[in-house]
Every structure is written in C-alpha cells, then in structure tokens.
Amino acid sequence: MATKPKLFYFRGRGRMESIRWxxxxxxxxxxxxxxxxxxxxxxxxxxxxxxxGQVPMIEIDGMVLAQTRAILSYLAAKYDLxxxxxxxxxxxxxxxxxxxxxxxxxxxxxxxxPAEKEQDLALVVKxxxxxxxxxxxxxxxxxGEDFLxxxxxxxxxIQLLEAILMVEELDASVLSDFSLLKAFKTRISNIPTxxxxxxxGSQRQPPPDSHYVKxxxxxxxx
Amino acid sequence: xxxxxKLHYFNGRGRMETIRWxxxxxxxxxxxxxxxxxxxLKKLKSDGWLLFQQVPMVExxxxxxxxxxxxxxxxxxxxxxxxxxxxxxxxxxMYCEGTMDLNExxxxxxxxxxxxxxxxxxxILExxxxxxxxxxxxxxxEHGQDFxxxxxxxxxxVQLLETILMVEELNAGILSTFPLLKTFKARISNIPTxxxxxxxGSPRKPPLxxxxxxxxxxxxx
Numbered sequence: 055m056a057t058k059p060k061l062f063y064f065r066g067r068g069r070m071e072s073i074r075w076x077x078x079x080x081x082x083x084x085x086x087x088x089x090x091x092x093x094x095x096x097x098x099x100x101x102x103x104x105x106x107g108q109v110p111m112i113e114i115d116g117m118v119l120a121q122t123r124a125i126l127s128y129l130a131a132k133y134d135l136x137x138x139x140x141x142x143x144x145x146x147x148x149x150x151x152x153x154x155x156x157x158x159x160x161x162x163x164x165x166x167x168p169a170e171k172e173q174d175l176a177l178v179v180k181x182x183x184x185x186x187x188x189x190x191x192x193x194x195x196x197x198g199e200d201f202l203x204x205x206x207x208x209x210x211x212i213q214l215l216e217a218i219l220m221v222e223e224l225d226a227s228v229l230s231d232f233s234l235l236k237a238f239k240t241r242i243s244n245i246p247t248x249x250x251x252x253x254x255g256s257q258r259q260p261p262p263d264s265h266y267v268k269x270x271x272x273x274x275x276x
Numbered sequence: 277x278x279x280x281x282k283l284h285y286f287n288g289r290g291r292m293e294t295i296r297w298x299x300x301x302x303x304x305x306x307x308x309x310x311x312x313x314x315x316x317l318k319k320l321k322s323d324g325w326l327l328f329q330q331v332p333m334v335e336x337x338x339x340x341x342x343x344x345x346x347x348x349x350x351x352x353x354x355x356x357x358x359x360x361x362x363x364x365x366x367x368x369x370m371y372c373e374g375t376m377d378l379n380e381x382x383x384x385x386x387x388x389x390x391x392x393x394x395x396x397x398x399x400i401l402e403x404x405x406x407x408x409x410x411x412x413x414x415x416x417x418e419h420g421q422d423f424x425x426x427x428x429x430x431x432x433x434v435q436l437l438e439t440i441l442m443v444e445e446l447n448a449g450i451l452s453t454f455p456l457l458k459t460f461k462a463r464i465s466n467i468p469t470x471x472x473x474x475x476x477g478s479p480r481k482p483p484l485x486x487x488x489x490x491x492x493x494x495x496x497x
Contacts, residue, residue, distance in 0.1 A: 106374050106407050117366060123345060124369035131362050140353055144339070147346035152328050189327050 059084045059114040062098065064273070066266040067259045068161050069122045070110045072154065072213060074258065076126060078251035079212045080133035086257065095273050126150070130209040142204045149190070149202055149210040153217040156186055160220055164262035165271065175224050182221045187232050190214055194234040200241060207245065215242045223261055281306040281351075282335040284320060286492055289481045290383060291344050292332045294376070294435060296480065298348055300473035301434040302355035308479065314495055348372070352431040359426055367425045371412070371432040375439040378408050382442050386489035397446060404443045409454050412436055416456040422463060429467065437464045445483055 059077065063070035065088040077084045089095050089109065099107050105120040112119050115132075119125050130136040130146070137143040156178065163174035193202055202210040218239050221228050229236050243252060251258055281299060285292035287310040299306050311317050311331065321329050327342045334341045341347045352358040352368075359365045381400050388396050415424055424432040440461050443450050451458050465474060473480055484492070 105370060105411050106377075115363070117363065119366055119370060121370045121373035124366055124373050127349075127369055128362065128366040131365075140350065141337075141339070143353075144341060144346055144350040147349050148327060148341065148343045151343035151346050155328075185329055 058082075059112055061086045062089065062103075062111040062113075063109045064089050064266065064270050065259070066262050066270070068110075068262070068270070069158070071161075071259055072157065072216060073110060073112065073122065073125055073129065075212050075216045075251070076129050076133075076135070076209060078257065079245070079247050080129070080135060081247045082133065084257070089273065090269060092273050123154070126209070135207070135209040135212070137204055137208060138206070142208075145203045146208050146210045149193075150213045152186055152189070153210075153213045156182060157213075157217050157220055160224070161262070164267055165276075179221060179225045179228060182217075182228055183231070186217070187229070187235055190238075191232045191234050194238060200238075207242075211238075211242050212248070215239060215248065220261075279336075280304075283308045284311065284325075284333040284335070285331050286311045286495060287481070288484050288488060288492065290332075290484075290492075293481055294344065294379065294438060295332060295334065295347055295351070297434050297438045297473065298351050298355075298357065298431055300479065301429070301431075301467070301469050302351065302357060303469045304351075304355065306479070311495060317495055345376075348431065357429065357431045357434070359430055360428075364426050364430075368430050368432040371415070371424055372435050374408055374411065375432075375435040378404060378439055379442065382446070386484045386486060387493065401443070401447050401450065404450060405453070408439075409450070409457060412460075413454045413456050416460060422460075429464075433460075433464050434470070437461060437470065442483075 059082065061070060061073065061084055063086070074084075089098070095109075098104050098109075098111070103118050104111055105118075108120060110120065110122055110125060112125050114128070119128060127136070137146050159174065159178045159181070163171050163178065166174055190202070197205075199205045201207050202214065215238075218229065218235065229239065242248060250256060281304065283292060283295065283306055285308070287308075296306075311320070317331070320326050320331070320333070325340050326333055327340070330342060332342065332344055332347065334347050336350070341350060349358075359368050378400070381396070381403070385393065385396055385400065412424070421427065423429055424436060437460075440451065440457065451461065464470060472478060
C-alpha cells in the first residue's frame, strides 16, 4: 500500500497552498509537517532533505521533491490532470503559470510594510480584472466548454478557482464583469472533492495573518 | 514542412534567453522579431497575440505560446530533453526551477538602482556559492554521471550551463570550489550544438548594460 504524500511547510498558504488544492481536488489524502520553529527548519536543512535549503518540500513515491512548480507538474501528471497530449499540456502550463504569478503576488504582499502591502494588493486586483480574468473569460467564451482545456477537468481549472477565491477575499465584486467565470466558479466548486476541500475542517489554510508572517520571518530571517 | 519557431522579445537576454539556449541545444533554428519600441509592444497586445499581455511569446506549431516555463516545457518535451519518465522529469523540473530562481535575480540586476546594485550582486554570488552550486555539485558527486539526470542530455544540463556562465560573468572565479561543476561546464560546452551557440554570431545575447536597461524600461513601462 502506498504511503500518503507528506508536505513540509509553514502553517499557512504561501507557496504550498496550490499543492494542497491539487492533491485535494485529485482526492488524494496527504499528511503535513508544519514548520513552526527555526530548529525544525534547520534540522530539515542539515538532514539534507531540502535540495536548495528551501520549502515547499514533499515526500512522495520514494522521492524528496522541492520547488513548487516541479511538485505541481509531477502531481498533475500523476493524477491525470495535465491534458491528453502536448498541445493540451502547454495550454494548461500557460494558464497555471499565469494564475500562479497572480497568487504569488498575494503571498508576497503579506510580508510588505502596510502601505506597500495595500498598494501591492490593489495591483493584484487590477491585474486580475484587466489582465488575467479577461483572458480566462475569453477562453471559456471561445470554446463554450465547461473546463478550460480539452473539455476535461484539469490542473488549470483547480488553480483558476483557487486564484478566483483568493482575489475575491481582496475584492468580493471582482467577478462582476465576468459572467462565464462566475458560472465556472460555481461549477468547479461543486466538484465533490473540491466541495469537500472548501468546507471547514479541511486542510485548506486561511489567508496569512500577522502570526504567520511573524513565524515565517523569524525562521527565514528577513 | 513545420515552420521555425518565431520568438517575440526585445533584443536582449531577459526572460527569453533560456528559451534560446534550449532551442539552440536541440539544434533547432529559430527566427526572432525584436520589440524595439512601445508601439511594437502595443501592436502585439492589440492584435491579441499575448495571452496575458506579456512577452516572451513564441509562435510555434500554429500556437502563440506565452509564459517562459510553459514554452520551455513544450520544447523540452518536443525535442526529447525532458528525461525518460515522470520521475526523471520531476528531478529535471526541480533542478531547472533552481537555475531559474538564480537567473531571475541576475536578470533583474541591471534594472536595480545604483545604490542597491552592489548589495544585490553580493547576494546573488552568495546564493550561487552557498545554495545552488553546492546542490548541483552534490547531485553530480552522488551519481558520478556526466549529465544531471539519467544518462542523456536534458534541459537541466543546458539550463545549469547557462546559469554557470551568467554567474561567471559576475565573478569569474565562482567555480573554484566546485570541481565537478568545472568539468561539467567543459563537457556540456563541448556538445556540438552548444559549442556552436557559444561562438560569436550565434543567436546568444550579450549581458545588458545600464544604457540598454534604460531603453528596455522605456518600452515596457
């Protein structure tokens, strides 16, 4: 029997959240070790389990994998969420690279001083409304299908939903001009594994708060 | 007959250089259309050619691909530089993400204000010599093979060579404590397609100087 994947990260979203979403959407149970002290982090580094001394890290299938995108690509392929051929895969990569860019802006903003943070988050909402969401609305409009790529649920759909919900936390009205994304959001949220992940008690993490920022800053020394 | 890839970017390394390296290593000829003015960029956007209003963009196989990693993944797969199975691919991805993180910090250096440049440069060299190069040295030491992953050239080797050369431009002696990376560098540089790319007159771009950086800022901001 295969052991469950084990995630190593801080107790919060950061760069690990997209990985949690992907595993949850694929219906894969996973364990987590939350890094809460410098000692824990340094032990992981000294034990040589962090290739570049960094987290996210995941133990899966006898491997110790680091780097968010490497992990996401591996999981997407493993759980058949990566398209049926190279042309579908490249579209999924384009779309997920875009949503990941947007979500990383949000993750990094948490660590900025208040005025800069506000500016950065305003830019996120602007980018969502003028760059990313129009692109995805058009994709859905042009093919008229339920999913972003190949008429089949993929990693691209999971990450877009994740990004939509994160931006809505900043501006609840952000989808007001995007009727197809509204319907997409409802549809993908209702997929049983995702619906379960969106309920209280799941492994989904809340937005970063001051405690999270404090812990990460003290461990990563910045 | 399949058309050549066509790269859309400014005439400089930036985020397109890793793509040039990969295509060159694969022995694939490509065309480039340089963005030389704000108007050039505006036209690409208004023609609807840039999915997220950004470059790099590459025209290939009837598609207009954007996002560096998506483009690299596509070409690595197409030209068999992505390992033989999903596990090799995962290792390759992990190693490539490391080089890309380091490249990113080098790429933005010419655009930094003068008063922080020196500090940033020191940080780049520190990360190269304490975080990244030791990791790759260890990978090579542990398996004792010629290539980073498996028994054949992959994009991880190409990207690591690219990064090594870029860091050496900032500090020529950076590999002095990494003997396996030194021989790796020599070995990969001698692969015919790569050797060709390293010669004058190839599509390889030089580093950006301060004046050119200012020109790029004018186009993109």
